């Protein structure tokens with residue numbers, strides 16, 4: 001892991017990714033903007049700082065693995081993959097269209113760089129655990145990172161996986177929760193209380209690390225800490241803001257599953273700021 | 283039948299290092315004890331958590347392993363259909379799902395444990411193969427075959443020991459197996475009902491009616507050509523399975539013959555009901571799934587009479 005302060009570069013990538021998300025979802029005419037935007041800084045940190053990926057994304061020996069469990073925020077993943085160069089930027093504009101590899105929820109068979117298909121919440125952590133066990137069996141060095149949303153934590157299967165992960169002492173499994181406190185029907189704490197989420201994971205035998213999901217230094221430290229954990233899985237609970245980057249929709253749960261139309265897009269892009277002054281640099 | 287599976291797993295453990303086994307607190311019941319003893323590193327107990335069972339198996343498969351995930355058929359696919367549909371099938375993950383205790387013959391445990399819908403459910407999933415062996419030897423051969431064939435598969439086993447079936451050839455995935463030939467009525471059957479169908483055909487032969495008994499161990503992908511070829515020689519068709527015939531083997535044969543060779547057809551199997559506690563033989567009698575019922579139905583098909 002590079003230790004020189006890279007946050008400027010990360011902020012630039014995060015800006016490009018947010019811009020791509022806004023454009024691709026507007027052209028698609030549908031998609032999930034809120035969580036896509038809240039996850040950007042975490043994905044940026046992962047793909048441009050943390051993950052050990054080889055040049056060829058399909059050559060996986062000793063690579064880290066990335067599982068997107070909450071498939072609905074896939075615009076953020078596609079845009080991140082385009083920013084890394086694993087996808088062509090033009091392809092982003094095919095999102096959700098007929099014959100596109102960029103399905104509305106990610107499809108592993110259409111786009112193999114996506115490690116597993118998702119879209120039904122609550123499945124990814126089990127798959128990630130299976131991969132972590134597989135890497136251990138193969139004596140590979142890579143780690144498995146599993147990205148989940150917070151509403152997703154309401155799925156019982158997440159806790160089946162959490163229980164088994166600590167039982168199997170997989171310290172090569174690192175989960176991230178996008179803790180934006182919102183889900184489709186409103187505040188998570190009103191829909192079905194998740195707090196204290198960290199205590200729950202701790203009780204399940206996990207190392208729990210809290211981070212500011214829009215602060216690169218905080219995220220980098222959190223991942224660093226997680227990678228040093230021995231004998232058990234760790235989870236980074238990253239505090240985020242739904243819709244982060246576009247002031248007019250920030251923290252508004254109604255933007256979980258909405259996108260801008262073409263007129264609104266311009267304003268939203270303006271709101272993102274210019275390359276040098278991305279909000280997420282703060 | 284489970285013994286055949288257990289024996290095959292022990293061999294696979296020895297011969298294919300990628301084969302791993304998983305269970306949800308039913309390792310002994312699904313005959314994985316030997317595998318566990320000999321290859322503890324490749325055996326995963328996940329506890330009573332079938333959704334997680336499927337997810338972990340998927341992760342292992344996507345990393346190149348060949349996982350056999352076992353539970354009772356009633357919980358697999360009963361408890362984890364969404365995981366099977368998306369993590370396994372949509373990913374085309376090389377996961378082998380093994381459901382033991384399929385069907386009414388599970389007996390005294392009652393309706394909750396008698397899985398009757400698994401064939402219909404699994405058959406409807408894209409990329410999923412469905413195999414129902416007829417006896418212990420076939421369970422053994424089918425397990426080996428599935429390990430060597432890439433892609434999602436469901437292997438359905440029953441709890442009861444069944445008499446072994448005399449046959450001329452080994453298990454061939456995706457092909458019907460002709461147990462006996464006949465040109466009056468064709469009985470397409472699977473699993474524990476193959477033995478019943480054979481008994482029925484023996485009695486009917488004495489009455490001068492020749493039944494072809496066809497073991498459809500691979501329900502999906504169905505040997506369409508074989509099924510149609512067989513049906514062309516006969517006056518009518520009977521299907522027989524230990525499960526809901528709607529959507530099950532009965533459904534599969536009906537869909538195929540309606541399209542390629544319409545012919546009178548009747549179904550032996552569960553008729554849209556739940557089971558109940560009882561001895562397997564008692565249950566099969568009550569729900570009209572014995573050789574006598576097959577005989578009676580075959581006669582009706584042959585004579586074009588209704589029940």
Ligand SMILES: Cc1ncc(C[n+]2csc(CCOP(=O)(O)OP(=O)(O)O)c2C)c(N)n1
Nearest residue numbers: 035119120121149150151152182183184256
């Ligand atoms: C198993 C399952 N149930 C329901 C849904 C529909 N759904 C999509 S996202 C979502 C919850 C949104 O909350 P959260 O997971 O926190 O995502 P965010 O809004 O923060 O992006 C639901 C219920 C689903 N995709 N999967």
Ligand SMILES: [Mg+2]
Nearest residue numbers: 150151182183
């Ligand atoms: Mg949320």
